[in-house]
Amino acid sequence: MNLLVLLAIVLLIIAGHQLLRVIELSRGLKKTKEWQVSDHDNNLMGKALLLFMIVFFGFFFWQVNRWMDRSLPPAASEHGVKVDLLWDANIYLVTFIFLVTNFFLFWFAYKYRGNSKNKADYIPHNNKLEMLWTIVPAIALAFIIIFGLKYWNEIMDPASAEDKVVVELYAKQFDWTARYPGKDKKLGETDFRQISGSNAVGLDTLDMNGNDDVLVKNEFHIPVGREIELHMRSRDVIHSAYLPHFRAQMNCVPGMITYFKFKPTKTTAEMRKDPYVVKMMAGINAQRAKENKEPVEFDYLLLCNKICGASHYNMQMNVVVDSKADYILWMAKQKAVKTLAAKN
Amino acid sequence: MSTPTNTALEKEHLAHHDHVHDHDDHEESFVSKYVFSMDHKVISRQFLITAVIMAVVAMVMSVIFRLQLAWPGEKFGFINAMLGDKWGKDGILDPNMYLALVTIHGTIMVFFVLTGGLSGTFSNLLIPYQIGARDMASGFLNMLSYWFFFVSSVIMLSSLFISDGPASAGWTIYPPLSALPEAIPGSKLGMTLWLASMAIFIVSSLLGSLNYIITVLNFRTKGMKMTRMPLTIWAFLVTAILGVLSFPVLFSCALLLIFDRSFNTSFYLSDIYIGGRPLDHVGGSPILFEHLFWFLGHPEVYIVILPALGITSEIISTNSRKPIFGYRAMIGSIMAIGFLSFIVWGHHMFMTGMNPFLGSVFVFTTLLIAIPSAVKAFNYITTIWRGNLQYTPAMLFSIGLVSSFVTGGVTGIILADSTLDINVHDTYFVVAHFHIVMGLSAIFGMFAGVYHWFPKLFLRMMNKKMGYLHFWTTIVCAYGVFFPMHFLGLAGVPRRYYTNSNFPMFDNLVDVNEIVTVFAIIGALSQGIFLFNFFYSMFRGEKAPQNPWKSNTLEWTTPMAHIHGNWPGALPEVHRWAYDYSKPGKDKDFVPQTVPLEPGESDEGGH
Numbered sequence: 001m002n003l004l005v006l007l008a009i010v011l012l013i014i015a016g017h018q019l020l021r022v023i024e025l026s027r028g029l030k031k032t033k034e035w036q037v038s039d040h041d042n043n044l045m046g047k048a049l050l051l052f053m054i055v056f057f058g059f060f061f062w063q064v065n066r067w068m069d070r071s072l073p074p075a076a077s078e079h080g081v082k083v084d085l086l087w088d089a090n091i092y093l094v095t096f097i098f099l100v101t102n103f104f105l106f107w108f109a110y111k112y113r114g115n116s117k118n119k120a121d122y123i124p125h126n127n128k129l130e131m132l133w134t135i136v137p138a139i140a141l142a143f144i145i146i147f148g149l150k151y152w153n154e155i156m157d158p159a160s161a162e163d164k165v166v167v168e169l170y171a172k173q174f175d176w177t178a179r180y181p182g183k184d185k186k187l188g189e190t191d192f193r194q195i196s197g198s199n200a201v202g203l204d205t206l207d208m209n210g211n212d213d214v215l216v217k218n219e220f221h222i223p224v225g226r227e228i229e230l231h232m233r234s235r236d237v238i239h240s241a242y243l244p245h246f247r248a249q250m251n252c253v254p255g256m257i258t259y260f261k262f263k264p265t266k267t268t269a270e271m272r273k274d275p276y277v278v279k280m281m282a283g284i285n286a287q288r289a290k291e292n293k294e295p296v297e298f299d300y301l302l303l304c305n306k307i308c309g310a311s312h313y314n315m316q317m318n319v320v321v322d323s324k325a326d327y328i329l330w331m332a333k334q335k336a337v338k339t340l341a342a343k344n
Numbered sequence: 345m346s347t348p349t350n351t352a353l354e355k356e357h358l359a360h361h362d363h364v365h366d367h368d369d370h371e372e373s374f375v376s377k378y379v380f381s382m383d384h385k386v387i388s389r390q391f392l393i394t395a396v397i398m399a400v401v402a403m404v405m406s407v408i409f410r411l412q413l414a415w416p417g418e419k420f421g422f423i424n425a426m427l428g429d430k431w432g433k434d435g436i437l438d439p440n441m442y443l444a445l446v447t448i449h450g451t452i453m454v455f456f457v458l459t460g461g462l463s464g465t466f467s468n469l470l471i472p473y474q475i476g477a478r479d480m481a482s483g484f485l486n487m488l489s490y491w492f493f494f495v496s497s498v499i500m501l502s503s504l505f506i507s508d509g510p511a512s513a514g515w516t517i518y519p520p521l522s523a524l525p526e527a528i529p530g531s532k533l534g535m536t537l538w539l540a541s542m543a544i545f546i547v548s549s550l551l552g553s554l555n556y557i558i559t560v561l562n563f564r565t566k567g568m569k570m571t572r573m574p575l576t577i578w579a580f581l582v583t584a585i586l587g588v589l590s591f592p593v594l595f596s597c598a599l600l601l602i603f604d605r606s607f608n609t610s611f612y613l614s615d616i617y618i619g620g621r622p623l624d625h626v627g628g629s630p631i632l633f634e635h636l637f638w639f640l641g642h643p644e645v646y647i648v649i650l651p652a653l654g655i656t657s658e659i660i661s662t663n664s665r666k667p668i669f670g671y672r673a674m675i676g677s678i679m680a681i682g683f684l685s686f687i688v689w690g691h692h693m694f695m696t697g698m699n700p701f702l703g704s705v706f707v708f709t710t711l712l713i714a715i716p717s718a719v720k721a722f723n724y725i726t727t728i729w730r731g732n733l734q735y736t737p738a739m740l741f742s743i744g745l746v747s748s749f750v751t752g753g754v755t756g757i758i759l760a761d762s763t764l765d766i767n768v769h770d771t772y773f774v775v776a777h778f779h780i781v782m783g784l785s786a787i788f789g790m791f792a793g794v795y796h797w798f799p800k801l802f803l804r805m806m807n808k809k810m811g812y813l814h815f816w817t818t819i820v821c822a823y824g825v826f827f828p829m830h831f832l833g834l835a836g837v838p839r840r841y842y843t844n845s846n847f848p849m850f851d852n853l854v855d856v857n858e859i860v861t862v863f864a865i866i867g868a869l870s871q872g873i874f875l876f877n878f879f880y881s882m883f884r885g886e887k888a889p890q891n892p893w894k895s896n897t898l899e900w901t902t903p904m905a906h907i908h909g910n911w912p913g914a915l916p917e918v919h920r921w922a923y924d925y926s927k928p929g930k931d932k933d934f935v936p937q938t939v940p941l942e943p944g945e946s947d948e949g950g951h
Contacts (some may be wrong), residue, residue: 034805095754
């Protein structure tokens with residue numbers, strides 16, 4: 001069997017070699033050289049480029065039609081709504097530029113395809129045209145910059161609300177821990193040298209503020225309609241806390257604390273009833289059914305979005321947005337660090 | 345603009361030339377002619393062939409990880425055959441090896457193919473040819489530049505064969521991940537080899553760049569004013585300046601990382617607990633690394649793209665049979681892009697914890713780059729407007745470059761906006777953006793250059809029909825691979841995930857990944873057409889005529905032979921700019937730069 005395959009390969013190589021010889025020998029007989037571009041070539045390639053544009057644009061719209069409603073649901077946070085608004089304005093603008101510029105490129109490529117009877121126009125420059133396409137993009141960019149920075153400054157404004165909820169997200173290879181300040185509303189100080197099996201986030205045992213801190217894993221809760229101030233820390237390498245449904249993201253960097261704040265606008269329960277989400281989950285569960293997997297319900301998620309090691313692709317935590325009342329009930333059930341330590 | 349040095353070289357050469365005629369042959373050994381050659385033409389070919397080999401390695405890597413992304417958990421004999429039982433047991437890719445593959449794929453493509461390969465090949469080939477010089481300013485440094493490049497390539501490839509696997513912290517090698525061997529196996533010996541390889545690569549790049557700059561500034565032939573230089577040379581010059589100013593910063597960045605790794609310093613490390621113990625490092629900051637890295641990293645993307653833009657400017661003009669539109673605006677935008685590229689690095693760091701105010705400054709400077717980029721794109725389109733387009737494979741790839749430059753460029757406007765970056769930072773939207781605008785554009789430019797200057801590189805012609813087939817399969821597959829990735833980004837899929845199957849929220853994106861992988865495989869296979877055409881034509885292609893594309897630039901006035909010193913007699917004199925195509929009142933549709941101006945004739949390049 002192997003011998004036959006080997007024989008076939010050898011024969012193929014010989015056949016290919018002979019074919020090339022024939023082609024090489026026939027070269028000498030032809031007047032025009034193989035590499036020379038004929039009018040026929042130009043005509044064919046010009047038309048092919050136009051056809052390519054049509055296929056390319058068709059592919060673009062096919063993708064938009066097929067995959068657009070699989071993108072993230074509408075933002076579930078106050079600033080996220082603005083981010084989405086700005087996103088839409090920008091994406092429509094750049095899609096327009098993408099389509100128009102590619103259209104002119106391929107249209108001209110088709111229209112001015114070469115012909116030995118034609119001669120090109122000698123147009124070395126045109127100051128008016130060049131001014132036009134310097135100034136128009138400059139004006140468009142001025143608007144993009146102004147609106148972008150306006151929202152950016154609002155989102156990153158360090159001032160925080162009176163009734164804010166502080167949550168620390170502590171990242172390590174390869175999981176998350178959320179820490180709440182407890183009744184005193186103060187997160188205890190930490191020291192990486194005090195990290196141990198029973199002190200996973202490295203609470204400084206000398207700081208009393210840490211005694212009533214609350215640690216949770218796998219899932220953390222936040223209330224709807226209140227400002228959430230995330231403090232982010234990392235134990236080992238850089239991670240990134242990515243909360244895509246809230247349009248929130250910030251790296252977790254060892255040796256420093258980073259911040260991001262947002263105000264959730266929809267509880268998990270409300271989100272599960274949102275028509276967009278219902279449709280999206282139907283699609284997800286249809287796919288899961290095909291793969292014989294259990295159906296799932298929508299959940300907000302915290303993902304790691306900075307390469308952090310072998311299990312980077314599985315570093316996640318559920319986020320539950322409760323009504324204000326439910327949040328208080330949930331929080332009441334959580335045990336403070338000190339009580340946990342006493343038990344141990 | 346003949347300098348004393350050049351004149352001296354000229355005299356020496358003429359003497360040498362007579363000498364050659366006396367004996368009628370060159371007494372050079374094989375080693376000095378093909379191995380340790382100081383001739384820019386040979387060095388150019390050495391760079392090109394090395395880069396082609398590196399590109400094939402990087403491409404095979406991408407096929408391996410694309411298989412994993414489309415069909416996670418499936419068993420592929422191919423993966424097992426490529427990686428063996430250690431990294432591809434039963435044909436399933438190991439997660440650590442996945443990260444190693446994306447890291448080395450990125451490193452090879454960015455540095456070895458699109459920096460070393462692209463600049464190394466075409467700056468070396470075209471700078472002496474197109475400015476009318478005998479060779480580079482220093483042939484010896486030029487030779488060293490290639491051999492440092494070779495050594496660094498060998499070290500990078502050797503890291504694929506060590507037991508802990510190659511570097512795997514992403515091509516940006518952010519510490520602490522890259523600094524701590526406990527964090528990931530790739531940060532053991534693999535990372536050491538990566539840093540050693542890059543340090544040598546930087547030496548190569550600096551030697552090359554300094555040579556390019558000096559040659560362009562001092563070795564132009566008589567009449568070759570700066571404003572008469574082809575845009576290729578302008579692009580190579582600015583690229584070389586960017587390299588000289590930014591690569592040393594990468595060197596210091598890498599050096600501090602080497603210190604942190606090997607000598608227990610704390611430039612980038614602080615407050616770390618790993619492997620069951622707290623480390624001694626205090627006071628360093630990973631953010632410092634990011635600043636240093638991107639201070640090179642951002643100019644680097646222009647080091648990659650500018651030569652490609654220069655190459656296509658030349659090819660589009662030649663094959664449109666029409667002057668490049670807005671020659672001076674093109675020079676201006678190359679310089680503006682070059683300048684701005686140094687003050688935009690922070691846009692890679694909006695989400696790193698860098699002060700948000702600093703972020704806003706970078707938003708402003710970054711979006712400014714869109715202006716010269718737009719000028720370039722529109723000038724290309726106006727160049728083909730009312731032209732007489734000759735569709736050589738090189739011209740097709742140049743059209744492809746303009747398309748991908750625009751298509752990938754517009755998403756840059758989104759990503760440069762820090763507010764919008766919050767949600768797509770580090771997602772597949774970014775992967776789509778930079779692969780299209782930088783990867784595709786630069787590789788299209790490189791292909792265009794190879795097809796166009798193959799006659800000067802190997803004195804033979806490449807096969808046109810295979811070139812056509814290669815172009816069409818490549819552009820279709822390229823967009824098929826990278827366009828759908830935007831939609832993965834919109835769904836919030838992070839990059840560098842070994843599989844998305846651990847997140848039910850990504851379950852409905854399975855078909856996107858499958859489509860991408862199918863296109864990737866077809867695209868990779870179709871590069872076989874190019875490889876065959878390339879190596880076959882090198883030995884068996886048709887003999888190249890003097891000036892196959894009816895081009896104006898000086899390289900086509902040298903004999904179709906690789907002779908020492910490029911021109912057998914005196915150096916040619918330049919009388920006009922490089923773009924007198926279809927000039928009214930001329931019988932031919934091109935006027936080479938060596939043709940004197942007629943009385944009263946104006947020259948666009950002579951002011």
